[in-house]
Amino acid sequence: MGKYEEIDLSKVKTYSIKARSSKVNTRLFAQKGEVDTTSFLDILPQILSAKELKELISQVHAAKTKGKAIILGMGGHVIKCGLAPLIIEMMEAGFVSAIAVNGSVVVHDYEIANFGSTSEDVSASLADGSFGMVFETNHGINSCISRGSKAKLGLGEALGQELWENAPNRELSVLAMAYKYHIPVTVHVAIGTDIVHQTSSADGAAIGACSHRDFRILCQQICNLNEGGVYLNFGSAVILPEVFLKALTVARNITGCVKNFSTAVFDMNRHYRAMVNVTQRPVETGGKGYYFIGQHEILIPLLIKSILYTD
Numbered sequence: 323m324g325k326y327e328e329i330d331l332s333k334v335k336t337y338s339i340k341a342r343s344s345k346v347n348t349r350l351f352a353q354k355g356e357v358d359t360t361s362f363l364d365i366l367p368q369i370l371s372a373k374e375l376k377e378l379i380s381q382v383h384a385a386k387t388k389g390k391a392i393i394l395g396m397g398g399h400v401i402k403c404g405l406a407p408l409i410i411e412m413m414e415a416g417f418v419s420a421i422a423v424n425g426s427v428v429v430h431d432y433e434i435a436n437f438g439s440t441s442e443d444v445s446a447s448l449a450d451g452s453f454g455m456v457f458e459t460n461h462g463i464n465s466c467i468s469r470g471s472k473a474k475l476g477l478g479e480a481l482g483q484e485l486w487e488n489a490p491n492r493e494l495s496v497l498a499m500a501y502k503y504h505i506p507v508t509v510h511v512a513i514g515t516d517i518v519h520q521t522s523s524a525d526g527a528a529i530g531a532c533s534h535r536d537f538r539i540l541c542q543q544i545c546n547l548n549e550g551g552v553y554l555n556f557g558s559a560v561i562l563p564e565v566f567l568k569a570l571t572v573a574r575n576i577t578g579c580v581k582n583f584s585t586a587v588f589d590m591n592r593h594y595r596a597m598v599n600v601t602q603r604p605v606e607t608g609g610k611g612y613y614f615i616g617q618h619e620i621l622i623p624l625l626i627k628s629i630l631y632t633d
Contacts (some may be wrong), residue, residue, distance in 0.1 A: 331520070331521055331522040331524075332522040334455065334520060334521050334522065335451075335452075335455065336455045336456065336457040336460060336521060337452065337455060337456065337457065338456070338457055338458065339433070339437055339456045339457070339458045339459060342442055342456055343442065343443060344433075344437075344439035344440055344441055344442060345402075345441040345442070345443065346402050346404065346430075346434075346439060346440050346441040347438055347439040347440075348434060348438045348439070348491060348494055350404050351404035351405075351406065351407055351494065352404050352405050352406075352407050352408050352619075352623055353407060354407050354408070354410075354411045356630075356631055357627050357631055358631070359624075359627050359628040359631045359632050360631070360632050360633065362628075363375075363376055363379075363628060363632060371614060374612050374614075375612075375614065375625070375628075377610075377612075378552075378584065378586050378612050378625075379625070379628050379629055379632060381550075381552055381584045381610075382417065382552050382554075382629050383629070383632075384550060385550050385551050385552045385584075386416060386417055388550050390546060390547065390548075390549070390550040390551040390552070390583070391419040391420065391543055391544070391546035391547045391551040391552070391553075392417055392418055392419050392551065392552045392554070393418075393419055393420045393421070393422065393540075393543055393544070393547070393551070393552070393553045393554070394409070394412075394418055394420075394421045394422070394554050394556060395421075395422045395423070395553065395554065395555040395556065395558055395562040395563075395566060395600075396409070396421065396422070396423045396424075396427055396496075396556045396557060396558065396562075397423075397424055397426065397427065397556065397557035397558035397559070397561075397562070398423075398424065398425075398426025398427045398429065398430050398557075399557045399618055400427070400556050400557050400618055400622065401427055401430040401431050401434065401440070401496070402430055402440065402441050403618045403619040403622075404619070405618065405619070405622055405623065406431070406434065406494055406495065406496050407494065408622065408623055408626045408627070409421075409496050409626070410493075410494075410496060410499045411626065411630060412626055412629065412630065413499060413500060413503050413505055414499075414503070415630055417629055417630070418500075418505055419505065419543060419546065419551075420505060420506045420507070420508065420539075420540065420543040421478075421496065421500060421505065421506070421507045421508070422507075422508045422510060422540050422562055422565065422566070423478070423496075423507060423508070423509055423510070423558075423562075424509070424510055424511070424512075424515070424558055424561045424562060425509060425510075425511045425512070425515055425516035425518070426515070426516060427496070427509070428463060428477070428478075428481060428497070428509055428516070428518075429459060429463070429516055429517060429518060431481075431485075431495050431496050431497050432459060432462065432463055432481065432485065432489075432495075432497075433459055434491060434494055434495060435485045435489035435490075435491050435492055435494065435495035435497070435498055436458070436462065436485075436489050436490065436491070437458070438490075438491055442454075442456075453517070454517025454518075454520050455517075455520065455521070456517075459517065459518065460517065460518050460520070460521045460523050460524075461521075461523050463481065463518045464518055464521070464523040464524050464525065465523065466480055466481050466484045467480060467481070467525065467528050467529055467532055468525050468528045470528070470532050471525070471527070471528035471529075471531045471532050472528075474535070475532065475535070476506070476508060476509070476532055476533075476535040476536040476539055477508075477509040477511065477529070477532035477533050477535070477536050478497060478500070478506065478507030478508050478509045478536055479501065479506070479507070480532060481497050481509070482497040482498055482500055482501030482507055483501050485497050485498035485501070486498040486499075486501045486502055506539050506540075506543060508536035508537065508539050508540040508543075509532070509533055509536050510533060510536065510537065510540075510561055510562065510565045511529055511530075511533040512561055513526060513529065513530075515561075537565065537568075537569065540565070540569045541569045541572040541573050541576075542573075544566075544569050544570055544572075544573040544580060545573045545576070545577050545580060547573075547580055547583040548577070548579060548580045548581060548582070548583065549581070549582045549583070550582065550583060551583040551584075552583065552584045552585070552586070553566065553583065553584070553585045553586075553600070553604075554585075554586050554588065554625075555585070555586065555587045555588070555589075555596060555600045556588050556589075556618070556622060557588065557589050557590075557618055558596070559589060559591075559593040559595060559596055560593075560595055563593075563595040563596045563598075563599035563600050564595060564599060566599060566600060566604070567599040567600075567603065567604065570604055581605075581607040581608040581609065582607075582608035582609050583604075583605070583608075583609045584605070584609055584610050584611070584612070585600050585601055585604055585605060585609070585610075585611040585612070586600075586601070586611065586612040586613070586614065587600050587601055587611075587612070587613045587614065588614050588616070588618070588621050588622055588625065589614075589615065589618075590615065590616065590617060590618065591615065592613065592615060596613070597613060601613050
């Protein structure tokens with residue numbers, strides 16, 4: 323035993339998700355379907371970010387044609403903005419090789435898949451200590467991780483399988499649909515950043531084992547970026563840029579060469595880690611990095627629909 327006192331998480335009070343008000347539900351989600359993006363892209367100037375957006379779309383198409391990796395990195399806000407159907411549409415069209423996410427993606431994806439709503443009022447619930455204390459989310463995710471650890475699965479695969487087999491809204495779950503299409507989802511957890519770490523159902527050893535297995539899976543996927551792949555970072559400013567840089571290091575250390583690929587960040591602000599760890603350092607040995615600034619609910623649909631419905 324250590325010499326420092328620990329708080330007893332078994333004393334935490336939880337409540338049912340049925341009693342929680344959620345800000346996001348499936349009725350608000352983006353919609354799949356064909357749109358005419360070609361004529362819109364044609365009217366954009368060949369200047370600055372407009373030119374770069376068209377370049378990036380061409381590089382994604384080239385990566386698919388050459389069989390190179392197209393890897394998505396995502397933060398939880400992408401799911402909260404109702405963009406899961408468009409991510410799934412990308413998967414269905416063969417434009418996704420792997421998806422790397424932080425822990426918040428799991429929470430929101432799990433709640434959408436099982437309950438059809440997510441995103442509580444943090445300010446209101448933080449005041450009385452009820453923030454994140456939903457029993458079903460905590461118990462469900464943590465139980466799945468514990469089972470996944472025993473089965474030696476990655477965290478993404480364990481939850482994807484659970485949601486695909488049991489969730490009533492599985493067709494709106496990125497994790498479930500990725501499992502269906504055999505696309506690895508790797509979950510990169512920082513202990514203490516997610517609500518499911520707040521209760522005694524959290525097993526730190528299981529979380530660590532599953533998430534580290536996912537890191538190794540991501541390292542393998544990044545090897546396939548070499549000579550023409552694309553890495554797209556959607557809305558993660560800290561965790562995934564750091565994970566991507568380390569995974570790229572491992573891939574280069576083992577293979578001797580992962581270069582000449584494209585990276586792009588899509589976020590609401592310009593962030594230091596995303597800039598240097600995604601768009602600058604990784605492509606210094608060859609390739610190109612892009613940075614696009616705008617609201618997720620506008621910019622990401624524009625990109626995805628342009629990829630899907632532009633020749």
